[in-house]
Amino acid sequence: MNSAQLPHANYPPPCEHRRPGEACSKCGVRLFSICAALEREDLVRLDRLARHITIPAKTQLFEQGAPADHVYNIVSGTVRLFRLLSDGRRQIVGFALPGDFLGLSLADTNAYGAEVIEDAELCQFDRAQITRFANDNSELMHRLHEFISHELIIAQDQMVILGRLRAEERVAAFLLNMHERFARIGRRSVTIQLPMQRADIADYLGLTVETVSRTISRMARDRILLVVPDAVRILDIERLKALCA
Amino acid sequence: MNSAQLPHANYPPPCEHRRPGEACSKCGVRLFSICAALEREDLVRLDRLARHITIPAKTQLFEQGAPADHVYNIVSGTVRLFRLLSDGRRQIVGFALPGDFLGLSLADTNAYGAEVIEDAELCQFDRAQITRFANDNSELMHRLHEFISHELIIAQDQMVILGRLRAEERVAAFLLNMHERFARIGRRSVTIQLPMQRADIADYLGLTVETVSRTISRMARDRILLVVPDAVRILDIERLKALCA
DNA sequence: CGTTGAGTTGACCATCGTCAACAGGAGTGG
DNA sequence: CCACTCCTGTTGACGATGGTCAACTCAACG
Secondary structure, eight states: OOSTTSOOSSOSOOEEOSOTTSOGGGOTTGGGSGGGGOOHHHHHHHHHHOEEEEEOTTOEEEOTTSBOOEEEEEEEEEEEEEEEOTTSOEEEEEEEOTTOEEOOSOOSBOSSEEEEEEEEEEEEEEHHHHHHHHHTOHHHHHHHHHHHHHHHHHHHHHHHHHHHOOHHHHHHHHHHHHHHHHHHTTOOOSEEEOOSOHHHHHHHHTSOHHHHHHHHHHHHHTTSEEEETTEEEESOHHHHHHTTO | OOSTTSOOSSOSOOEEOSOTTSOSTTOTTGGGSGGGGOOHHHHHHHHHHOEEEEEOTTOEEEOTTSBOOEEEEEEEEEEEEEEEOTTSOEEEEEEEOTTOEEOOSOOSBOSSEEEEEEEEEEEEEEHHHHHHHHHTOHHHHHHHHHHHHHHHHHHHHHHHHHHHOOHHHHHHHHHHHHHHHHHHTTOOOSEEEOOSOHHHHHHHHTOOHHHHHHHHHHHHHTTSEEEETTEEEESOHHHHHHTTO
8 A cells, every 4th residue: 555665766877868968948947946046057067066857657756764865856656745654644745847856955954755656757966966056046045935825725735625614515625636737837728637646636635445436436427527547527617626715 | 813013014014132243142943943954054154144123922923915026044932824815814834933934935925924823023025035045055955945845834734734634633733732832942841832812822723712712722621731821731731742642 | 691612522424545446558589 | 478566546335533503601801
């Protein structure tokens, strides 16, 4: 059920699939990520600090409580971020999509664990280096501040969902949220990709797999959604929106 | 039940109970608050920007969605921070205690509403001014970054509580958390002050008043707590800790 | 002394969790 | 190629946790 037997953080020889200096000009998520703050020359300097790696699905990226040595910018793929309780209960605190940034916190240990769900390309940075870089670069610093503020608001949204919405409302809110996030990174579509499994959605929404499954099934029966492999297609977005007040 | 008829943000003539220039040297929470980052002379400069005000209980400090004109440092008292749903459901996203800072987010509207629960002394700052000040003062900036990182971790703790703990565990976690927070600001005691009402605790923990009341009653019956007005006294902290895994 | 609001307790019930069975697909090995 | 396992997802039956509704106490207040 959880991650005991996942490949560990010293992942398989991570493939560096870019020449350094090729810079970030071709990067598909640059404009959505922290890098958007930077001018051409700073971008090149930042790129020199980056290690561009590809991590396969089911890999543990880092572990809750471990020293936070690196920060990551997600270029493609999906990562789940989670907290574990001693008895095995898991709360997923977020899904990281392309353009997202991991390691905004200043704490020197990871507040959550991270596992790659869907093969991911990442820009990996050394924390000390990026911190120094940000200290000299107020645009980047400001952008980091912006990102972390945004994270905090997202976290509060999630508190409302977990504390005050019923199962159907939670699922509807989740689906609309994914829809909107994909739209914001240029993947607007009536088909909402769901790279995570039902158990991940459940652990994100404070429900069980069965409840998530039943709820989605009911929405499908009511012709609000069409369930397709690794995704759902929106049939009636108005009714979907109506479900989450 | 909620805040419709509270006095509004243009609160009663806020009493400024300090001469400007008296500076922050006597401030009881300075060492716990963002100000701890500042040297003597910067502290004086910051103090010139501050409006030191006292706000009575039951006052709305600011409203969810309204322009975020000010930020606040809490000197004494308690403030509840909450989100409202259109149908009246409320989720309290946090309680602000002395030393806490409101308005860390860079968003220009308030992500939550704030109401004073217990008469509060506040340092009020103009957002634009404090932003300028922080831009020129890397210690303060760093401290703000630290505070907001911490907020984010707290928010994730709360997600675990709301998503994965049962009622009794939530209440136990809440009580221990309050205990620890008071201890950190120099009010360590076996008596946990609870300035908020049961409904606030319920809306913070994603429960109902009845469940909170019943749970606390049961803990009292089990000789884990003693219920006293506006507080509970810890009788058996080990068993209390055992209740929240 | 009546009113109001907070807190508590009880009775009942709904939502969602638990347990179980099953279907379908992917991977494995004979 | 087929049998087998494993994993994910779905569905059903049942039950427990916690929500709803209501009554009551008590303190504060006019």
